[in-house]
Amino acid sequence: MKVAFRFSRPFFYAVILTLAISYCASMSGQNSFNSARAESYVSIVNPETYVVRPGDRFRIDFWDGSTKAMDIIVTPEGSLLLPSIGALKVGNLTLTEAKAKLENLINRFYSETDFTVSLVGVRPVKVLVMGGIKNPGLYDGNAFSRVSEMIGKAGGFVDGASRRRIRLFGYGEDHLIDILRFERSGDLDANPSVYSGDKILVPLVNDSSSFIHISGEVILPGSFEFVEGDRLGSVIELAMGLTGLESDSVYIYRKSGDYLKPIVKSITELTFPIKEGDKIIIGRRPDVYSTDYFSIVGEIKEPGRYPYQTGLNLKQAILNAGGLAPKADIFSLAIFRKFEFMRPGENIEQLKAFSPNNLSLGGNNEPVSLKIDRSFPEHLDAISVEPGDSIIIPPKTGLVGIYGMVNRPGTIGIEGYEKASDLIKKAGGFSREAYKKAVVVIRKSSGMKIIAAPNIDIFDGDTVIIEEEKGRRNLWEKLRDFSLILGGASLVYLAVDNMTD
Secondary structure, three states, X not given: OOOOOOOOHHHHHHHHHHHHHHHHHHHHHHHHHHHHHHHHOOOOOOOOOOEOOOOOEEEEEXXXXXXXXXXXXXXXXXXXXXXXXXXXXXXXXXXXXXXXHHHHHHHHHOOOOOEEEEEEEOOEEEXXXXXXXOOOEEEEEEOOOEHHHHHHHOOOEOOOEOOOOEEXXXXXXXXXXXXXXXXXXXXXXXXXXOOXXXXXXXXXXXXXXXXXXXXXXXXXXXXXXXOOOOEHHHHHHHOOOEOOOEXXXXXXXXXXXXXEEEEEEXXXXXXXXXXXXXXXXXXXXXXXXXXXXXXXXXXXXXOEEEEOOOOOEHHHHHHHOOOEOOOEOHHHOEEEEOHHHOOOHHHHHHHHHHOXXXXXXXXXXXXXXXXXXXXXXXXXXXXXXXXXXXXXEOEXXXXXXXXXXXXXXXXXXOOOEEEHHHHHHXXXXXXXXXXXXXXXXXXXOXXXXXXEOOOXXXXXXXXXXXXXXXXXXXXXXXXXXXXXXXXXXXXXXXXXXXXXX
């Protein structure tokens, strides 16, 4: 029996239209897939530095049409399994080395045929991110993923996290990563690619006394963690370079025992090694020097130099610069001032007699003694700003260190400021050997030592040391002498800043 089907013309057109739509949709999906693949690999592989690892995919295309293309993946053992040829070890070779080795092997079997070896797929990776980041855990990436990207996937840095001492380790390798250098200079060597199984550890900064500080005629003055190998040129690079108004001389204040010893270097000596705790000052050329300005840097919304106005106070200065940044540590704020503005003349001789905290009483800039904890936030307008002042607002770390003769030494979280005696209680109280009438405080910004009674105010980033009872007499004598200067008040000191020629 023969059955005939007859289609009306409208039905035929409808079928054709449906097929056309289906084809367009499939092509659109394919294009979307190709687009997604293109977006996944936004970097061009450098064959000299890319290291082949398990999961990388190669393709061998033969151009005579007689041999089918090979699509092969590096096995977990680091080998490529080539049909009818055998296995080839390529793991841990650079892409250039792996391709050369693969081409030599294929030439032995297909010497009369032109072919091309290509890397067509990069491996997925899983990396453990931990430490001072918001969401520690295991995160997916690919062979192009760098340390900064994986930290971003983990929510980014928490307050007080290190940016220059990040550890990247796995498979017996251990690297120190300097993300700050990458952010400031674009140096990709400071932000390497990750491999599957790598671990990223972001430590917290619990002692800022080793920080280096650069100020003066640089684009972005500030404090940075010290890293072994720092040079004058590399620190200037971290500060985003020179302003163009710099003098020929650089002043480096370096710890020498209990003192800060000045070292004078030429601005051209960029390979001069920097040590932890150094304070670097790039002076301004004398022909452009003026005191009709003040500067405010650090955790402020619009850091820079501003015209000085008669009667200027700290509150107005902060408002002029756009207000405090979210991470500002207002309690550790310091003002550097030309010597003639610092203290009433009748106090100079008394101060020389005691030489508090080993501060020089010469003509160099010195920090002004401030009682920010008593003035903030209602009375900042009571603190005057003078011509040529440099105001430094450091970032919060959220931590203080307490060490020595306490039952649980270590770091403690802090907001604002607290009495040393309260922090000692949080650290489990004095141990049996502790000297309980005085504490040693190392201020966050300068590393200066202060000896005071346990009711002294402690600020973000400070370090408190409780000494043994055997030093009682010497400590108490020092406390008695220093009490004439400290007057029971908490002092915020920064060593030196923005000195000009």
